Every structure is written in structure tokens, then in C-alpha cells.
Amino acid sequence: MELIEIVKKLKKIEANADYTRKSRQLIVSNEKNAWPAPYNLSEARQGRPGFSFKHFAANLFQSGSAIAMTAMLLFLVFGTFSLWKIFSPTNPVAIELTGLQAEARAIDIQIQLTNIAYQEQTLLENKTSTVPFAHRATPLKNVSGVLDPKVEQEVKNLGLTPVSSSTSVSINEALDSLSQ
Amino acid sequence: MLDGEQKLIELAIGGKSSAFGSLYDYYQPKIYRFVLIKVSHREEAEDLTHQVFMNAWENIRTYKNLGFPFSSWLYRIARNQVIDRYRTKKQELYLFDIDPDYFSELEGIEKNTDERLELERVTRTIKKLRRDYQDIIIMRFVEELSLKEIAASIDKSEGAVKLMQHRAIKELQELLK
Numbered sequence: 001m002e003l004i005e006i007v008k009k010l011k012k013i014e015a016n017a018d019y020t021r022k023s024r025q026l027i028v029s030n031e032k033n034a035w036p037a038p039y040n041l042s043e044a045r046q047g048r049p050g051f052s053f054k055h056f057a058a059n060l061f062q063s064g065s066a067i068a069m070t071a072m073l074l075f076l077v078f079g080t081f082s083l084w085k086i087f088s089p090t091n092p093v094a095i096e097l098t099g100l101q102a103e104a105r106a107i108d109i110q111i112q113l114t115n116i117a118y119q120e121q122t123l124l125e126n127k128t129s130t131v132p133f134a135h136r137a138t139p140l141k142n143v144s145g146v147l148d149p150k151v152e153q154e155v156k157n158l159g160l161t162p163v164s165s166s167t168s169v170s171i172n173e174a175l176d177s178l179s180q
Numbered sequence: 181m182l183d184g185e186q187k188l189i190e191l192a193i194g195g196k197s198s199a200f201g202s203l204y205d206y207y208q209p210k211i212y213r214f215v216l217i218k219v220s221h222r223e224e225a226e227d228l229t230h231q232v233f234m235n236a237w238e239n240i241r242t243y244k245n246l247g248f249p250f251s252s253w254l255y256r257i258a259r260n261q262v263i264d265r266y267r268t269k270k271q272e273l274y275l276f277d278i279d280p281d282y283f284s285e286l287e288g289i290e291k292n293t294d295e296r297l298e299l300e301r302v303t304r305t306i307k308k309l310r311r312d313y314q315d316i317i318i319m320r321f322v323e324e325l326s327l328k329e330i331a332a333s334i335d336k337s338e339g340a341v342k343l344m345q346h347r348a349i350k351e352l353q354e355l356l357k
Contacts, residue, residue: 003302003349003352003353003356004321004349006295006298006299006302007302007306007317007321007322008321008322009299010213010217010299010303010318010322011213011322011323011324013212013213013216013217014209014212014213015208015209015212015226015229016222016226019226020208023208023226023229023230023233024201024204024205024208026230026234027200027201027204027230027233027234027237028197028198028200028201028204029197030197030234030237030238
């Protein structure tokens, strides 16, 4: 076929010998996993020389300085964080413990034993009385320990000595006094 | 295919640049021709061809012999390079953009004026075909690749390539009338 024969003539096309030589040199000299090629094809076209130590050093310096700056930045970040942690004036754990201890001391636990005056007589009277029990058992002392005046009078009637609220009396002492 | 090609490929994969240099010597003219006919611009064809082999050398470890030759892999890279170049430039390749130096190269091929003019006309018309048809025409009739090699290059079946080849020639004849 004539058309095919004409197309086949295109096989005679060849690349420029100088371009081929430079291109090959660039590709083959580009060692894999090593530093990049010193220059590219466009620079070769501009007539720059082949391998240039200056170019190689410049590439090396650029790569090295980039790595150094990255390392410095990481050092600054982690170093600042560590220093802040060491020289921090406040220790959250210490504060927490100190605070708890202070709170514990501040608690003024005053346990007051209320005086229980056992009145046998009162109970006996309450048993025989027709007054409902809820009304019979009058509190002898209020929470603060002050004797009710009515109670105090009843105690005197029984021949007993009323106990002052200012003095703390143990339950045993109170029972002893009542048993006399 | 180059004699001892498989051995050269293995050495190149191992990092031996001289082995890749031998592959370059054999395939560079083919790839250059293929790219030049497609782009019709000598300097651009040189840049693209250089990039094809640079990419091939950098990615030689990814090449696996899946039953098609090394040339198919190179042509595949070359096709992609041409596509990417024109996608980046975002321009259609017009016939008027053809480098005059390109036709001076044809002058070296064909001394006879009439035949040279005919050659120029055919070259311009090839560029009017769709991309796949261009590739098949160049690989089949200029580079004389087998249907199997072409199919591996353009990622189509051999039957599809045969059919596309027939259609490409028919369309080229229609355009030349």
C-alpha cells in the first residue's frame, strides 16, 4: 500500500547526536537513591558545562541546611516543652495534696456527746401516765446542751443535781449520779 | 527486542547504570521518533524523550515482565508524557504550530521534492487522527511493533488493536483524499 510505504519513510528520522549524548550522560550519571543530578537538560542546552562541583556543592548545601533547620525546629519545640515542665512554679500534684491536707486540718470536728440524763423516775411516771408517749418524753436537753427549765425543776424535785451544759459529763458519770 | 535484554533489565533493576545505558542506546531513537511525530516540535520532543528515560530509570524497579517487552513499558510512559504535557499546557496542538525544523528533518529523509511534500502532507494528516489511532499508525508502521507489543502499550486487547489499525488506515486515506 502506497500510503503505508510513505509512512514507513518516517523511520529515517533521527535525534540530534549532541542532544543524545548529553541526555544519556545526564540519565546514566543520575545514581538512584543518591543526590540528584547536578543539572537538567535545559541547562545543558544553555551551554553550561558538564558536571559542576559548584552545582553539586550547592545542592548538597541546600539539602543539608534544610535538614539542619528542621532538626533545630524540633529541638526548640521539644526543648521548650521540657524546660517549661521542669521550671514550672506550680506542681499540680503538690497543690492537690497540700490543699487536701489544709482542708483536713480546717475541719473542726467537734463531737459533742449530748448528756443523757437517765431518769428512772421519769420513765416510771411515763409508764403509768395516760399521756401519750410522744408527749411524755420531753427532751431533757436540747442539742446545745442547755437544760430545759422544766426538766431542771423535775430533776430537783427528784432530789438530783441538774448537770450544767457547760460541763461535759460522760455517760458513765451521769449513770453513776443517777444510781445514787 | 535487544539481544540479552532481559539480563540488561535485571542489571538495571539492580542499580547498574551502564546496563540502563545500553537500553537507552537501543530504544532512544524509537521513542524520540514516536514523540516527534506526535508533537511535531524538535525541542519539545527532545525534552519529552529525555523525561521518558529519566522516569524509566527512576522507576525501573516497578517494571515487571508480565509477558510484554520492555519497549511496551517505555511507549506507555512516552504516551503518558505527551498527554500530560498537553494537559498542562491546556492547548490543542494546531498544525500551524509545527516546528519548521521538523520538516527540515524530513528533507534529510527524502530528497525528491514531490515525495517530500507528500511525506509532509501525510505527517500533518496523521496528527488529525484521534490519539489512539496516531499511536497505532506510528507503532505499527514506523516502529514495526507487533500487535501484542502495541496492545500492551495502549492497554487494549490484540483484537481491538487490529480493528483500530484497520480503522486508522481507512480514516487516514479518507483525510488524504
